[in-house]
Amino acid sequence: xxxxxxxxxxxxxxxxxxxxxxxxxxxxxxxxxxxxxxxxxxxxxxxxxxxxxxxxxxxxxxxxxxxxxxxxxxxxxxxxxxxxxxxxxxxxxxxxxxxxxxxxxxxxxxxxxxxxxxxxxxxxxxxxxxxxxxxxxxx
Numbered sequence: 001x002x003x004x005x006x007x008x009x010x011x012x013x014x015x016x017x018x019x020x021x022x023x024x025x026x027x028x029x030x031x032x033x034x035x036x037x038x039x040x041x042x043x044x045x046x047x048x049x050x051x052x053x054x055x056x057x058x059x060x061x062x063x064x065x066x067x068x069x070x071x072x073x074x075x076x077x078x079x080x081x082x083x084x085x086x087x088x089x090x091x092x093x094x095x096x097x098x099x100x101x102x103x104x105x106x107x108x109x110x111x112x113x114x115x116x117x118x119x120x121x122x123x124x125x126x127x128x129x130x131x132x133x134x135x136x137x138x139x
Contacts, residue, residue, distance in 0.1 A: 016107050020123045021132035024081050027107065028123055035084055035120070037068065038111040039102060042136040047073035050099045055080070055113045060088045064122055068113050071102065083126055086117030 020028045025043035029036040044050065055069035062068055067079045068088065092111050095101045102110035127135070 016129050020126035035115045036111050037113050041138045044106045049074045050102045053099045055091045084117045086115040089116040090114040
């Protein structure tokens with residue numbers, strides 16, 4: 001596989017134009033009443049090599065602002081927060097088994113958790129992709 005030239009996005013990178021981003025660097029991708037949550041490329045780059053991922057178990061009730069899990073890197077441990085309420089309906093077991101997926105593909109294979117919600121309105125209070133990228137450009 002050829003590596004992309006500097007400044008090019010890998011061809012498999014997810015389209016994040018419709019994602020919403022929090023000030024704490026989580027991304028939220030709405031698909032009906034299920035919200036997929038992950039960490040932004042900016043956050044992953046700041047953390048450097050992520051070595052461990054642990055999310056709340058399926059069935060856990062989540063409130064806005066509450067932790068849904070944590071990631072550990074060679075630098076630090078960081079909590080992952082939810083902007084919405086709901087119930088954990090799926091955990092990305094691939095990233096739990098292989099945390100390097102978060103480093104290499106944070107918007108696609110490196111997603112963390114899915115939350116089923118009855119209220120998607122709080123997502124509208126988050127930054128859209130363009131605003132987030134202006135505020136936190138990735139080198």
